[in-house]
Amino acid sequence: MRLLIARCQVDYAGRLTAHLPMATRLILVKADGSVSIHADDRAYKPLNWMSPPCTVTVRPADTVVAPTDPAAAGLAGEPLTEVWEVKGRDGDTLLISLAEVLHDTQHDLGIDPGLQKDGVEAHLQVLLAAHPETLGPGWTLVRREYPTAIGPVDLLCRDAEGAYVAVEIKRRGEIDGVEQLTRYLDLLNRDPLLGSVRGMFAAQQIKPQARVLAGDRGIACLTVDYDVLRGTDDPTARLF
Amino acid sequence: MRLLIARCQVDYAGRLTAHLPMATRLILVKADGSVSIHADDRAYKPLNWMSPPCTVTVRPADTVVAPTDPAAAGLAGEPLTEVWEVKGRDGDTLLISLAEVLHDTQHDLGIDPGLQKDGVEAHLQVLLAAHPETLGPGWTLVRREYPTAIGPVDLLCRDAEGAYVAVEIKRRGEIDGVEQLTRYLDLLNRDPLLGSVRGMFAAQQIKPQARVLAGDRGIACLTVDYDVLRGTDDPTARLF
DNA sequence: ATATGCATCTCGCAG
DNA sequence: CTGCGAGGTGCATAT
Helix, strand or coil, X not given: CEEEEEEEEEEEECCCEEEEEEEEEEEEECCCCCEEEECCCCCCCCCEEECCCEEEEEEEHHHCCCCCCHHHCCCCCCXXXXXXXXXXXXXXXXXXXXXXXXXXXXXXXXXXXXXXXXXXXXXXXXXXXXXXXXXXXXXXXXXXXXXXXXXXXXXXXXXXXXXXXXXXXXXXXXHHHHHHHHHHHHHHCCXXXXXXXEEEEEEEEEXXXXXXXXXXXXXXXXXXXXHHHHHCCCXXXXXX | CEEEEEEEEEEEECCCEEEEEEEEEEEEECCCCCEEXXXXXXXXXXXXXXXXXXXEXXXXXXXXXXXCCHHHCCCCCCCCCEEEEEEECCCCEEEEEEEEEEEEEECCCCCCXXXXXXXXXXXXXXXXXXXXXXXXXXXXXXXXXXXXXXXXXXXXXXXCCCCEEEEEEEEEECHHHHHHHHHHHHHHCCCCCCCCEEEEEXXXXXXXXXXXXHHHCCCEEEEXXXXXXXXXXXXXXXXX
């Protein structure tokens, strides 16, 4: 990993065109060849970047600064040291015009062992599939990821009376999740083998608007307490 | 901006729990107080991060390594130098356990002048508004951002026969865009002044599923060639 | 390979 | 402040 602190101007041309005026920024060049440019704020998003795979071509500034060169616009005579041309797989380009390099170091990090996650939607689905009685007394699971023409329903269950219920699971229940479940229900209710299929929207938190929309469409809502569900968890059913 | 290269272990607890085993990584501490941890690959996404506003508390390692401390798990006796506790506004925490600092520099970058963009959906809308005949022969524009109770329709047009057409514009046409247009059409068709309003879904690319759903609802689809449209563009209509 | 959906999404805008 | 949509979304998974 190479760390540069430099005065630079950046021009991106690809799915959009974007321009960063000359200023001091951090430039990260990683071992996979990717490049990103960071300002001194925002933890997550770089100002500009090029995802791997990409290639970096470095040229002395005087060979590229020409009247038609986009990098020449707005420089107002500030001398450049180098111009980097970063090319992505889709032909998009990042032109980094370096005026002054204040810091330049290289570091060998090795491969990262990677992130271990817990608590995402997949895990919620596993837990609810293992404990369908959480959804309603006497409920049983038909199957997880029940297939339809427009994608799988998270859970298909039967209630105590044997009627089918399609369950959509989200970490955060919002309006688009209700829309999604509605589409599934439209399809499932055309299947004569299932008969009438009800819907249930299960999430750790459900936003008021989503709850109203669900109610308007006859879809039941259930807020799930992840920690409680986890407490009833069979250790052999764990994802990790 | 502070740049650290360090052997570290990271534990996040918030909207999910996540764990990074001990390894050498880049730690970025920015002027706004935000913290991010990068591996030597991926241009865009950090392994872990804490968005501002957040606070960093640094403590000597021996004051925090206890049997119940999550940072103590898996360390197998590797000596720590410091433990950083980063707390976010929602009570989420990032625990960074530093074992060895290989590089530590500080840099003053100043505020960034910021990014200038061009070519997004707004521009497509401007271009189509200037050339409604692209949508259909003899079509005219009623107005951009035609207001409804649930938000503005991108374009309201009249076709050659004078009938109203609501146009939803996306860069990439997907299923939720069709849902959005459907909601607008439901409302517009209740307005007796407009009479029957048809729908058109215009995008640079339209996904098969979105096309099928649109067809099922009697909504026309149009794929727009941005470059061709741009070629016919009146320069005075440019956004920038 | 493409397509579909999730994300600690982030970010900006409007009500 | 919340909701909603856009993003050069990135990213993993299933097809």
